[in-house]
Amino acid sequence: MSKFRKIFLIVFAVVFAVVMLLVACSNDTDETSGENSSTYTEAENSSEDGSLQEETSDTSGGDIQITVADVTSTATFYDTTINGLTVEIFAVLASDTTVRVAFNTCQVCNGSKKAYFVQSGKYMVCQNCGSKISVDTVGKSSNSCSPVPVSAYSIDDDVIIVSQSYLESKVSLFKKWKDN
Secondary structure, three states, X not given: OOHHHHHHHHHHHHHHHHHHHHHHHHOOOOOOOOOOOOOOOHHHHEOOOOOEOOXXXXXXXXXXXXXXXXXXXXXXXXXXXXXXXXXXEEEXXXXXXXXXXXXXXXXXXXXXXXXOEEEEOOEEEEOOOOOEEEHHHOOOOOOOOOEEEOOOOEEEOOEEEEOHHHHHHOHHHHOOOOOO
């Protein structure tokens, strides 16, 4: 086999693999499931001790405020409605005791109704492609299948404040998210 043909086959195989990965990450297999954006099953969210792994707070517009002292190793989800769309962030305490804050949508799978994360122990799991992300890496920009970082917030009197204007600038991340 000629060198050119070998190189062509290798390049073709790599391109094919990348395309297949992108298709898998963007595959929206359940657009008509009728999922409720604030309802998760106990099996999806239970830790090793069986405790529920989600708490949701609806701010119904405006800033999202997170009391730092309330953030634990169990992710807490905060959602608000902007222009008729639900926008959700979550906060979780990493093993180094830093608070991690991110949008509850995936950097790669965004655009799929299932591009959101559910906690399973020390991991956040993308419901579209199944990628497991350590809570220790939440909020870090990686351009991979991981939650979109919340990069603009302030801390006032031990309260994390994510402004409504910042949330409005990110609303496009949630146009096809869950029931939006």
